[in-house]
Amino acid sequence: MVVRAGREFLAIPGPTTMPDEVLRAMHRPAMDIYSPALEEMTASIQRDLSTLFATKARSYIYIANGHGAWEAALTNVLSRGDKVLVLESGRFAIGWGAAASAMGVEVEILKGSWSHAVRPAEVEARLRADTQREIKAILVVQIDTASGVVNDIEAIGRAIKAAKHDALFMVDAVASLGCMPFEMDAWGIDVAMSGSQKGMMAPPGLAFVAANDRARDIHTRAGLRTPYWDWTEREGAEHYKKYAGTAPVHLLFALRCAMDLLFEEGLEAAALRHRLLAEAVRRAVGTWAQGGVLGFNIAEARERSDTVTTVTMAKGSDPVALQRYCNEKCGVVLGTGIGDLLGQAFRIAHMGHVNAPMILGTLGVIEMALTALRIPHGAGGVDAAVTYLGEAVKA
Numbered sequence: 001m002v003v004r005a006g007r008e009f010l011a012i013p014g015p016t017t018m019p020d021e022v023l024r025a026m027h028r029p030a031m032d033i034y035s036p037a038l039e040e041m042t043a044s045i046q047r048d049l050s051t052l053f054a055t056k057a058r059s060y061i062y063i064a065n066g067h068g069a070w071e072a073a074l075t076n077v078l079s080r081g082d083k084v085l086v087l088e089s090g091r092f093a094i095g096w097g098a099a100a101s102a103m104g105v106e107v108e109i110l111k112g113s114w115s116h117a118v119r120p121a122e123v124e125a126r127l128r129a130d131t132q133r134e135i136k137a138i139l140v141v142q143i144d145t146a147s148g149v150v151n152d153i154e155a156i157g158r159a160i161k162a163a164k165h166d167a168l169f170m171v172d173a174v175a176s177l178g179c180m181p182f183e184m185d186a187w188g189i190d191v192a193m194s195g196s197q198k199g200m201m202a203p204p205g206l207a208f209v210a211a212n213d214r215a216r217d218i219h220t221r222a223g224l225r226t227p228y229w230d231w232t233e234r235e236g237a238e239h240y241k242k243y244a245g246t247a248p249v250h251l252l253f254a255l256r257c258a259m260d261l262l263f264e265e266g267l268e269a270a271a272l273r274h275r276l277l278a279e280a281v282r283r284a285v286g287t288w289a290q291g292g293v294l295g296f297n298i299a300e301a302r303e304r305s306d307t308v309t310t311v312t313m314a315k316g317s318d319p320v321a322l323q324r325y326c327n328e329k330c331g332v333v334l335g336t337g338i339g340d341l342l343g344q345a346f347r348i349a350h351m352g353h354v355n356a357p358m359i360l361g362t363l364g365v366i367e368m369a370l371t372a373l374r375i376p377h378g379a380g381g382v383d384a385a386v387t388y389l390g391e392a393v394k395a
């Protein structure tokens with residue numbers, strides 16, 4: 001017996017649901033990769049990426065996923081033997097650091113936790129102790145998609161400034177760009193990176209990096225540069241070189257359309273939509289948690305991200321069974337607990353092309369699964385979400 005039919009609903013943190021307009025934008029023939037129309041599209045996307053990152057700096061588009069953008073950011077500014085400081089708050093900054101390590105960069109991890117955000121004071125203390133200025137770059141994520149934490153990038157930027165340290169501040173916005181404020185210039189970020197498949201509502205396969213003048217100056221002396229990722233190679237007038245080869249035309253059609261939708265909505269409105277829907281999810285989870293089995297992975301409410309909520313389950317209960325029920329019976333795909341939370345958590349993504357029916361439907365299905373699987377939970381999670389939205393979204 002199932003109530004699944006029609007479209008499967010992805011509540012995973014990427015790839016996310018793509019708007020129909022974005023899907024349709026790709027349903028056309030390729031275009032001449034030397035045409036002025038494509039050159040203009042590239043220029044417009046680069047411009048709009050810089051707007052999204054809130055920077056005057058230049059943006060680069062790569063045919064890659066987030067891992068590629070990590071590598072692009074690292075190879076352009078570092079040399080073998082350089083040291084970077086990785087700020088732990090889950091899985092992804094650690095992954096970025098692992099890529100650096102594999103390239104011959106020395107990696108120091110500022111120990112954090114999977115259950116709370118990076119502490120800016122700890123960053124400042126570590127940087128003050130680096131009297132020899134050995135640390136060349138600081139790597140951190142704005143939202144860690146595994147733990148569900150949101151880091152206060154502005155405060156970390158202030159901490160770096162307070163320590164008077166000149167390390168490059170490099171920020172991963174893969175799970176946050178287009179979903180919440182990001183202020184590259186105002187927060188003192190030197191290199192920012194992101195990808196197409198989450199808040200950007202486009203297919204996986206495009207990666208973005210923005211680099212300010214300081215980073216581009218250091219780039220001129222970086223020893224890890226390789227032709228594909230190299231910023232200088234991509235900066236000339238020749239359009240073909242902007243992609244180090246053939247342009248990914250269909251992905252660009254999709255991204256152009258997705259960006260148009262995002263700007264049409266307005267960045268502030270999109271951020272507010274994410275905040276409201278995330279809070280609805282949190283109201284539901286908070287209610288279910290009263291049953292003593294479910295809980296928030298992130299201890300402090302203000303450190304829970306607006307794009308993904310990581311829900312822990314007590315020992316003896318099985319998140320995979322819950323996910324399986326949601327998927328097989330109802331066609332809703334939840335995110336799996338990953339890394340340290342493997343087998344102990346599930347994730348509800350609320351990023352990108354999401355609206356009230358999608359989120360309330362997802363919450364309804366989870367509550368249905370909790371009931372069907374006899375998992376103890378506080379009653380009325382969906383009610384709490386609906387009541388919250390009904391009060392917050394005024395008539």
Ligand SMILES: Cc1ncc(COP(=O)(O)O)c(C=O)c1O
Nearest residue numbers: 065066067092141143145174175
């Ligand atoms: C915050 C963050 N950074 C980087 C990545 C890596 O991106 P990709 O899987 O596209 O390589 C992810 C993927 O989920 C992510 O969530």
